[in-house]
Amino acid sequence: MRKIIVPLNVFQSERVIEKGQEFFIPIISETGADGVEIRRELLTQNDYPLTRLKNIIMDYGLFIVYSAPIPLWKRCGALNDEELNSVIHEAKELGATLIKVSLGFYQPNRSDIHHLKQLLYENGNEIHLLVENDQTSCGGSIHHLLCFFKSASIYKLPVNMTFDIGNWKYSGENVYDALHQFYKFIKYVHLKHVEIDNGKWSTLPLPLDESAEWRRILDVLSQDLPVALEFPIENAQMIQRYISIFRKSEKKKGVNKWM
Numbered sequence: 001m002r003k004i005i006v007p008l009n010v011f012q013s014e015r016v017i018e019k020g021q022e023f024f025i026p027i028i029s030e031t032g033a034d035g036v037e038i039r040r041e042l043l044t045q046n047d048y049p050l051t052r053l054k055n056i057i058m059d060y061g062l063f064i065v066y067s068a069p070i071p072l073w074k075r076c077g078a079l080n081d082e083e084l085n086s087v088i089h090e091a092k093e094l095g096a097t098l099i100k101v102s103l104g105f106y107q108p109n110r111s112d113i114h115h116l117k118q119l120l121y122e123n124g125n126e127i128h129l130l131v132e133n134d135q136t137s138c139g140g141s142i143h144h145l146l147c148f149f150k151s152a153s154i155y156k157l158p159v160n161m162t163f164d165i166g167n168w169k170y171s172g173e174n175v176y177d178a179l180h181q182f183y184k185f186i187k188y189v190h191l192k193h194v195e196i197d198n199g200k201w202s203t204l205p206l207p208l209d210e211s212a213e214w215r216r217i218l219d220v221l222s223q224d225l226p227v228a229l230e231f232p233i234e235n236a237q238m239i240q241r242y243i244s245i246f247r248k249s250e251k252k253k254g255v256n257k258w259m
Contacts, residue, residue, distance in 0.1 A: 071104025
């Protein structure tokens, strides 16, 4: 059964910053969700020390993902090692087992994969690094991401992918092309619906029709991949409704065929 994760950025950012992320933990727990995605960009003094936030989350029995929107690779192609080390330390304090970052500016002929491998092994094996396709022309490029994941695979790095089904539209890529390319690397899925609104892409709640794109994508992915509901959520009842829909849909197992 898939773990269903609720990221803290689904709530209004102003409210999260005002209340602190711990305020939403019992709300998320009551919806029947399996986990929470703590957002680094929304952390305030109300959330520290992170070990206290971890204890609150663990008291509710929730799985923890830590999202840090930092580039893995700097603009010059070098590893963003200092910031990555900080993020890993924070994740350990939180008790998170998955860390989600963005690719940044990976350059096959310049970026030092060995450096990344050494840094990850020095930090132990309790943390698993995930690289997400973001909304930029670099970190959301199928070509750039594929170059990185192929190198990571060759050097046996403990790195996998967060597959955000909506971000491909922001970066001008086709979600099904991406699914074909990254299928074997995906370990976490961000679900959202994206449409053009006044000439700009806008993130919306998932449509509920049986032929919805998100259903077709999940049908070809493993049932044990955790999924995050990353779209604006009005209230806890809305979360509960989507969780109920997901639980019902899990009766149909993935068939591993392409549409």
